[in-house]
Amino acid sequence: MQFEHLSGMSDEALLTAYANGIPSASKILTNRFMPKIFSQAFHRVRNEADADEIAQEAMLRLWRIAPNWKQGNAKISTWLYKVVYNLCIDCIRQKKTVHLDAVTEPVDDRQNVTDFLLNQSRANALYNALAKLPVRQREAVSMRHLECISNPEIAEKLELSIEAVESLIARGKQKLSETLQSQKSDLGYQND
Amino acid sequence: MIKGENDRDFELEAFFAAAKQSAPAASEALKYKILNSSEQEFKKPKNYTSKQFQNSWWYNFFKEFGGFYLVLGYGTVATIGIFIGLSSPNWSNQILQFEENIMIEELELADPFIDLSSLYLEE
Numbered sequence: 001m002q003f004e005h006l007s008g009m010s011d012e013a014l015l016t017a018y019a020n021g022i023p024s025a026s027k028i029l030t031n032r033f034m035p036k037i038f039s040q041a042f043h044r045v046r047n048e049a050d051a052d053e054i055a056q057e058a059m060l061r062l063w064r065i066a067p068n069w070k071q072g073n074a075k076i077s078t079w080l081y082k083v084v085y086n087l088c089i090d091c092i093r094q095k096k097t098v099h100l101d102a103v104t105e106p107v108d109d110r111q112n113v114t115d116f117l118l119n120q121s122r123a124n125a126l127y128n129a130l131a132k133l134p135v136r137q138r139e140a141v142s143m144r145h146l147e148c149i150s151n152p153e154i155a156e157k158l159e160l161s162i163e164a165v166e167s168l169i170a171r172g173k174q175k176l177s178e179t180l181q182s183q184k185s186d187l188g189y190q191n192d
Numbered sequence: 193m194i195k196g197e198n199d200r201d202f203e204l205e206a207f208f209a210a211a212k213q214s215a216p217a218a219s220e221a222l223k224y225k226i227l228n229s230s231e232q233e234f235k236k237p238k239n240y241t242s243k244q245f246q247n248s249w250w251y252n253f254f255k256e257f258g259g260f261y262l263v264l265g266y267g268t269v270a271t272i273g274i275f276i277g278l279s280s281p282n283w284s285n286q287i288l289q290f291e292e293n294i295m296i297e298e299l300e301l302a303d304p305f306i307d308l309s310s311l312y313l314e315e
Contacts, residue, residue, distance in 0.1 A: 018234070026230035034226060038218035043211070052222050059226045063233035122210035145208040146215075173204055180207060 011076040012069070019066040030059065033077070036147065037084045043146045044088040046127060050095075054087045081157045085139075122187050129179040136160075137172035144169050 006014060007028055018025040037058050041051035061083055062076070130138050139158060143149040144165075149157075155165045254260045 018230070023231060023234045026234070027227060030223060030226050030230070034223055035218050038222065039215065042215050048216050052219070052225075055218065055222060056225050056229065060229045060233070063230045066233075119210045119214050122207055123214040126207040126211045145204075146211055176207075177204055180204070184203070 012071050015062070015066050015069050015076060016071065018063070019069065026063065029062070029076075033062075033080055034059070036077070037080055039147050040081065040084050040143075041088055043127075043142050044085075045091050045095075050091050054084060054091060057087055058083045075156065077153070078157050118187070125180060125183050125187055126176070129176050132179060133172050133175055137168050137175070140165055140168040141172040141176065 006017065006022070006025055009017065009025075009028075011029065011032065014025040014029050018029070034055060038051055038055045041054040041058075042048065045051055045054065058080055062080065130142060133141065136158065140154055143154045143157070144151065151162050151165050151169075154160075155162045158165065160168075254263050257263050257266070
């Protein structure tokens with residue numbers, strides 16, 4: 001089957017095609033899901049190597065489940081979200097003794113070092129504030145504002161109504177704002 | 193002055209932007225690894241279970257007891273147990289007899305020069 005024909009197919013159809021002997025379907029599925037699940041993993045574990053491993057493991061599980069995938073039960077994106085979420089929890093539990101701020105980040109040469117460090121501090125402050133939120137609020141805010149997922153999609157992944165998701169995001173942002181308020185001047189936002 | 197929701201969103205947006213900027217993009221190496229794993233999984237022989245069989249009574253029965261092979265194991269053990277119980281082949285006597293034979297042989301080989309020494313003594 002031609003690659004162009006495959007690219008117009010739904011995720012579920014592609015997975016079925018992969019299971020039925022069309023290996024190129026996996027390339028399209030990888031292109032569709034890899035950036036999303038890597039981003040989801042990175043914003044939770046805050047380590048590129050761990051996010052890499054999690055994304056790889058999640059996709060491997062997808063290939064393995066392909067022959068027994070039951071169409072109509074769940075969307076692949078929802079299934080992958082849950083797999084990545086659980087893998088992130090396992091990863092965080094295993095590394096609980098290492099404080100995340102203690103992990104050194106590789107320096108990006110393309111960026112001014114001061115800007116880079118300031119950006120890192122701002123990101124760390126946000127992640128720390130996010131960590132203080134209840135799980136559902138944290139997940140909803142992360143998905144909406146860090147992974148840029150639409151509210152209906154978040155509702156599907158969290159198995160909630162759209163109204164409930166909107167409420168979670170609003171409450172989450174309110175708390176984030178309160179937590180970050182005291183740190184704003186230290187993070188160079190007084191002149192923004 | 194109380195800050196409006198728009199001001200708060202604007203401030204938070206700056207933090208979100210910083211976090212998004214600090215996040216790396218998925219690498220080509222990761223893509224290669226994922227595609228490689230898909231190829232390897234694709235080459236593996238697959239044990240397909242038909243959906244018709246998945247809904248059958250037998251499938252659920254085996255699943256309840258831990259799978260077909262476990263049920264087969266239980267069945268084999270039960271059959272052997274019943275066979276031993278019913279046929280009672282008196283293996284214990286045969287084993288005892290075998291052990292006695294070995295002991296006799298050991299006694300015979302214990303001192304092979306015993307007859308010779310008695311001959312010398314007679315001389």
